[in-house]
Amino acid sequence: MKKMILKSRYTLLGSIILLSFLIIMMEGIITGREAGRLDFDNPWISIDINEQ
Amino acid sequence: MNTQHHRRQMTSLIQREFWEHKFASFWVPIIILAISLLVWLRFNLGSASFLVDQLANLALLPAAEARAQATLLVAMPTLPFASSLLIVIPIYLLMCLYEDRKTGSYLFWYSMPVSNTKTVLSKLITAALLMPGISLLIYLALCLGIIFLCTLTLLLHGEPLTAIGILLASLSRWSVQLFLLMIYLAFWLLPLYGWLLLISAFARSVPVFWAIGLLLMLALAERVILSSSYFSTWLSSRGLPYSEIFNNYTNLFAAMPWYEMSYGLLLGSILLAGAIMMRRFPD
Numbered sequence: 001m002k003k004m005i006l007k008s009r010y011t012l013l014g015s016i017i018l019l020s021f022l023i024i025m026m027e028g029i030i031t032g033r034e035a036g037r038l039d040f041d042n043p044w045i046s047i048d049i050n051e052q
Numbered sequence: 053m054n055t056q057h058h059r060r061q062m063t064s065l066i067q068r069e070f071w072e073h074k075f076a077s078f079w080v081p082i083i084i085l086a087i088s089l090l091v092w093l094r095f096n097l098g099s100a101s102f103l104v105d106q107l108a109n110l111a112l113l114p115a116a117e118a119r120a121q122a123t124l125l126v127a128m129p130t131l132p133f134a135s136s137l138l139i140v141i142p143i144y145l146l147m148c149l150y151e152d153r154k155t156g157s158y159l160f161w162y163s164m165p166v167s168n169t170k171t172v173l174s175k176l177i178t179a180a181l182l183m184p185g186i187s188l189l190i191y192l193a194l195c196l197g198i199i200f201l202c203t204l205t206l207l208l209h210g211e212p213l214t215a216i217g218i219l220l221a222s223l224s225r226w227s228v229q230l231f232l233l234m235i236y237l238a239f240w241l242l243p244l245y246g247w248l249l250l251i252s253a254f255a256r257s258v259p260v261f262w263a264i265g266l267l268l269m270l271a272l273a274e275r276v277i278l279s280s281s282y283f284s285t286w287l288s289s290r291g292l293p294y295s296e297i298f299n300n301y302t303n304l305f306a307a308m309p310w311y312e313m314s315y316g317l318l319l320g321s322i323l324l325a326g327a328i329m330m331r332r333f334p335d
Binding site for chain 2: 009012016020023024025028029033
């Protein structure tokens with residue numbers, strides 16, 4: 001496995017991206033981050049783009 | 053002895069980064085200081101009586117209002133420094149490891165007893181702490197210089213120095229806030245820093261294209277293939293820091309978004325580890 005990941009710069013980049021992407025996806029599913037909408041809200045700026 | 057050796061090595065690496073990127077880390081904030089000072093002089097020296105009136109009015113305001121107005125005055129020069137850092141830091145992170153390979157200087161550092169981990173960490177510390185730290189110090193010098201000029205103007209007009217006390221108190225409070233924000237951002241933006249370093253270590257050409265293109269591709273691929281947008285939602289949620297940190301800096305521990313912070317640290321560490329491992333592949 002380690003050999004395969006460190007085979008070339010492309011396999012390493014692919015593995016790092018895949019791992020990070022999976023973590024973000026899993027965390028999003030578990031915590032129910034607002035999937036399917038872009039809701040960017042904080043006291044400085046507020047953008048909420050949703051399908052009405 | 054061993055710890056001292058590691059600390060000395062890290063200090064040398066950070067010093068090297070400073071000397072190699074002296075323009076971005078030192079001269080850019082100095083140029084901003086010079087321009088800001090010139091602009092301030094241009095608008096205030098010509099009409100000294102207007103400045104004296106403004107300062108006298110500040111002293112007459114109720115305490116809370118005077119504090120708010122003084123904070124606004126000392127906060128204004130922060131803007132050009134923060135804007136320059138928004139440009140300088142991503143460019144530095146994206147180019148540092150890439151240029152090491154392009155110029156062949158990594159061969160020299162490979163021949164030295166310096167690990168890839170230390171090399172990458174020194175670049176991270178330079179971007180996350182050294183560059184903002186230098187900008188903060190130069191911003192403070194600018195503010196103190198302006199307050200000194202205000203003091204001179206008031207003395208020449210025989211006015212009391214009450215407003216100067218208010219300005220100095222606001223400046224000290226604002227500086228503490230900026231310092232805490234700098235530390236906070238160093239951790240909050242770790243995923244972004246890690247990503248830029250990873251791409252810098254990976255790209256053979258045009259790293260900026262890779263850094264932006266891959267993120268767009270991932271967001272698009274998720275949208276098309278999985279019909280979800282967890283990735284872009286997470287990206288947008290890391291856009292700006294929580295302003296609670298700004299407002300509740302006296303109770304920082306309670307205001308800190310611990311979950312988001314540790315989650316970001318986990319992702320940032322993975323990307324940084326990737327950047328360190330990527331260094332083993334020369335062009």
